[in-house]
Structures are given as structure tokens and as C-alpha cells.
Amino acid sequence: MTTKTLRIAFVLLIASVIALPIGSALAQDDGVTLIIESWRVDDADEWNDVILPAFEAHYPNISVDFQPTINTQYGATLGTKMEAGTAGDLIMVEPFDYRLEMYLNGDLANLNDLAGLENFSAGALSAWSTDDGELFGVPLAAVIHGFMYNADIFAELGLEEPATAQEFLDLLDAVKQDGQYVPLAMGTSDGFVPGLLGLQLAGQPFWRGEEGRLALIDGSGKFTDQGYIDAWAFLAAWADYMPDGYQAVSYPDMQNLFTLGGSAVYPAGSWEISIFNQLVGDDFAIGAFPPPVPEDGADCFINDHMDMGMAMNADTQHPEEAQLFLEWLGSAEFAELWNNALPGFFAMSNHLVEASDPMVQEYAGWRANCGSSPRNAYAIISRGEPNTDSELIRVTQLVMNGEMSPEEAGETVQAGLASWYEPQMGE
């Protein structure tokens, strides 16, 4: 009796497990589901709870599914999915040469005829265009780099925001002399920290932002120029002010050190604003200043980096619906939703959006007085091997660990670039 009941229950259970997905698939049959591939696992909640419902409210027959992959494996996963034909309809793409090959291979659709592109600046669109101006991605968001500081420590020690590189080092020295706090919350264990939060953040004023970046591309500028050597020398001088054993201090470690109130200055990206607001709360006040300039009166430059774009899978089953979504990304509604849901990521359309977060306003405000430029090796000069971006990360880590001189770093990167990049080969 009992065994029979059990057996029937078991069969019913199996049947329901099998029937469940079939049932839900039937229920959605009349609508279209778009899948977004992304590396932004951290933003899944904002996409699912704020941004996508707003889009779906306009188009009730389209539902959009945000399916992120962990960022370190995004490239490998996306490549495999594309090859197998299982990638989503909408593909979030890194800027410049990251996914250029994918477009040239025919994996991503051409978007030059998309409506609403007039909402974006030519500069923003250039990050997702081929050298001939074929567009394959709609600009989503930019990030800005700059220093954050613990304003309570600054007040306690009577310090002020530094304007020049020398003032910056003097400030760190004053914190060090005081002895209570680590002057600079930074560690070189994760390669991208010296590369991105060191060189690309603090180096821009030394190579004059966009001017220096374009000079490297046309061959008139070299990594052995004084600006780059000075930038590396500046970074090498930070070694005295980072925590003991900074060579093994990882990115989460340095974030914790700063948010726990143990250090005065932190090299930040604007994406950290929302994380730090949450972690720090009312424990202490945070201030921010743009990268210090080489000498008094020199022009200010910031790393204002196109970070995310959205492309369309060339093989999507639902091209019309996907295009509707891409067009909506250029709307004022999206910009408003985005800037407030994800403070620190700046929507790139021309709609004027007032951000509510004061730190976001501060970062965005630098754009008015400072030159803006993306990371200097993302376009064109990292297309060959050794690729310049990896090399910059590698040598900057060595320079900051005190194992390579600034001059040697410049020569190494320059020699690597000149080995394959024609405009840099000389006679």
C-alpha cells in the first residue's frame, strides 16, 4: 500500500519536473525574449529591477533577459558561444579593439543605419567603429578615474587637495610622518591596479591626454618621450607611501584598507562611488580630486574612458526587436535611469542628466576643466604582439615594485611596439 503510494508520488514528481519547463515555455510563446550577454555581474540587479522593466513597459511583447558572465572569463566564454552559435541577441562589448575582430568576422551586426545615433558624440561612437567608420556598437557608459580621499583624515592633519605631482607627494609624506595612517591605499599584486589605477589614472597629465594618445598612434610620439618617463618616475615614488608589502596587496585589500578608514588617499575609478557609498556610509566623509599635474599651471587631463557598448548578434532571430532596444539606449529615459541606478557609470548620450549623488557630480564636473581621453593603448596600438596594453601593465607593475627603472620601462614598451607597428618603426 505505502510502496504503491510512494511509487505514484514519485512518478507524479518526475512528470511535474518534466512538464514545468514545457509549461513555462508555452506560456511565453506569444512574446519575444532577447538575451543580453554581459560581463557586469555586479549590475545584474539594476538591470533586472530598474532598467529592463522600463523598456518592457514600452514594448509588452518583448522581454529582455540579462545574462552576465564573470568578467575575467567574458572574452573566452563569448568567443566560444559565438563559435557555437549559442550567444545572446544583444552583446555587451568592451571599447575599441576588444571586439573589433568579432565584427570583422561577421559575428556582430552593422549598426550605421540605427535610428537615434545623433544622440551620441562622434568621439563616443568612435570607440565602437572600425577604422573606416563602420559602427558595430551603441555607446552605453563611460567611467572616469581620479583620486578619492578620507576627508576626516585631511581635516585632522590639516591637509589640502594637491594640484601638482610634487604637492601630491608632499601630502603623502605628511601623512607618513604623522604615522597613524597608511598614506596611499594601493597594492600592485593584481596587474591591472598599477596599469589602470596607476599609469592610466595618474599618467594622463604627463602625456597630455588625447594629444599623447594620438601621437603614439600616428608615430610622432614614443614611450621613450620625457612625459612617459616622468609618469613612471612619479609612480615609482609612490612606493614609499603604499602599505608595507604592497607587492602582495590585492585590489579587494586596498579597497578594504580605504573603506575601513585606515588610509588617506585612494586611486579610484568612478565605478567605485556606489560601492564606497555603501561600505563607508557615515563613517567618514570622502572627497575627490583629479590627477595632479606635472608642474604648477599645467593643463589638467583625466582618463574619461568609454567602458561599455552594446552590439547586436548578427545571427539573432529577432533583429527588429533587438534594434528597438538599441535605439532605446539613446533615449533620455535610459540616460536618466542609468545614471541614477548605477552612479559612477556615465551614460554617453547627449541628454543632460542631473545626477543626485554629489560624488558623481564632482567626477563629472572635471570634464568641464580637464581634457578627456580614454586609456592610451586601447585603440590600434594593441593589435599586434607583444600587445602594448599588456606590456604597459607588466612594466608598470615592475616599476612600482622597484624592479625596473622608468627609462627601461619606456625602452621596453617602445621596442615591443616598434617591432610590429609600422608608424613606429622609423626608417
Add this chain to the structure above:
Amino acid sequence: MTASLSRRDQPNPRKSFPTHILVFLAPAVLVYGLFMIYPLFDSLRLGFFAQVTRGVEQFVGFDNYVTLMTDDAILQPRLLNALKNSFLFFAVNMLVQNPIALMLAAVISTKTRGGLLYRILIFSPAILSLAIAGFVWRLVLSPLWGIVYDMLKALGLEAYAQPWLGLESTALITLALISAWQFLGIPMMLYYATLISIPNDLYEAAYVDGATDWLVFWRIKLPLLMPMVGIISLLTYIGNFNAFDVIFALKGADAGPNYATDTMMTFFYRTFFGSGFQKADPHMGAAVAGTMFVILMAGVLIYFFIQRRIKSYEF
């Protein structure tokens, strides 16, 4: 046993083909063939091709291998560096993990009080996920909050405190030691299982003849353990030459600083799947994998050669 079987088979030489053997073999052969043998040969095949355009491959013979070994700008120095690091990683495991495992097994197999507890404790890290073990070690060794530094300070040895995981000179050895620590339990249990299967008569006879514990270990236990030492060395070689997860978890695919922790597997991963702006190149990646296959195969052949010379005892 064998003799009686063959005699029974002889009277009926035209016995029908033993179909049941095929049936029993089929599942294993199919699964293993489909998921191990076929991918292995297909990846070797991949190494002999190059991509012309998308989806179009061309046979290029040994070109990928030649490029891999002669491109003195990037590939060859990276390959040599990765080879050196892989052997170093294996050597640290071989020289640290094996002797300690043998020693612990020898101690635990005598009637130690709490032997079971020690066995469980020493084996337990091996069932941890490497992500967790790696994370714990990164915390322990963190210059900011690691307890190692407090301990060294308490002993007055703070001058020796170093950011071991971050220095080019020490990062790889530190990772190898973490891996050796985590999987110490596995060779220990294998040695332990062999030791307790040695009959007590041998020891008793030796003790009656006046042998000391020390002598019993060197003259009786160790010789009887030699086949197991051989097998464990082989497993250590295969397992550690392929080391990937601990490095990927703690240092990422770029195996910094300055490729100081780059092994054959991380080198393979970057080549095959790409990393940052480095383009994925499955064909060159397969050539790296093929190189690894040859090196591992050579190691296994050396083992079979040596194994024949190790005496096996029956008891």
C-alpha cells in the same frame, strides 16, 4: 589459478565469441572514447592546422610547433619560462609533499593515539575547493591583515616577513607550497594504506632478530613501499606539471608579477582563449597542449622504465 582456467578453456577452442565481454566493456569504452580519447586526438589535430578565414582551416604540418619554439620575440621566451616554472612547481611538490606524506603515514600507521583524528585533519584540506583554500592562504599571507606577520613579530623575526605572494622571486614557490599543503593528504593516505597492508610477521621477525624501529623502517617498510613511491611520483608529476587552478585563482591568467608564476597551463590558457587584447588562437594553443602532451608522455615512459627495476614483493 591461471593454469586451471586455461586448461578449462582448451577443450573447447571453437567456443563462440564472448559477446558478453563487449557488452560489459561498451559503456566505459564509449564514454571514455567520446569524452577523453576523441578530444585528445582532435586537439592534437587542431595543432597541425591554422585558420585561414573564419571556419576555414588549412593543414600546416608542424608550422605552429616551429613558430612556438623559434619565435624569439614572444612565444619562445614565454614557453621556456613556463616550462621552467612548471618543472619548479613539480619539483617543490615532489621534494616537499612526498617526504612529508611518507613520514606522516609512517607515524600514523604505528599505533598512535588519535591516529584517526590526524588522518581526518590532514586529509581535510584536499576536499576543500581550491578557491577557498587559495582565499584562506591569501588572507593568512596578506601583508595588511595576515596572521603570519603577527606570528613572526611575536617570535622577533619580523625582519624575515616578506610579501611572498607578490615578489617575483618567491611567488611561484609560495603557490607550490600552498598546493603541496592542500593535497598532502592524498599521498599520505596511499602510503598509509600500503603500510597497513604489510603483514606484522615481517616486523615481528625483525624485532626478534634485534632490529630497531629505525632499521625496520629503512630495511622493511621503505623497500616494500617503493612501488607506491613510484606511482605517487608519477601522479605528482602529472598533477603538478598541469598546475593551473591555484595559479589562476590567486594570480589570474596573466600569472604575474612579470609572468613569474606562468606555468604551461596558464600559458596554454592565454594562448587558446586569449587574454585582454591578446587574440584567442586555438591552433597555437593546441600546439602548446601538444607540447605538454609530449613532455608528460616522456615522464610516463621514464616511469615505466624505472618501474620495471623496482622489485615487487608478494606477501
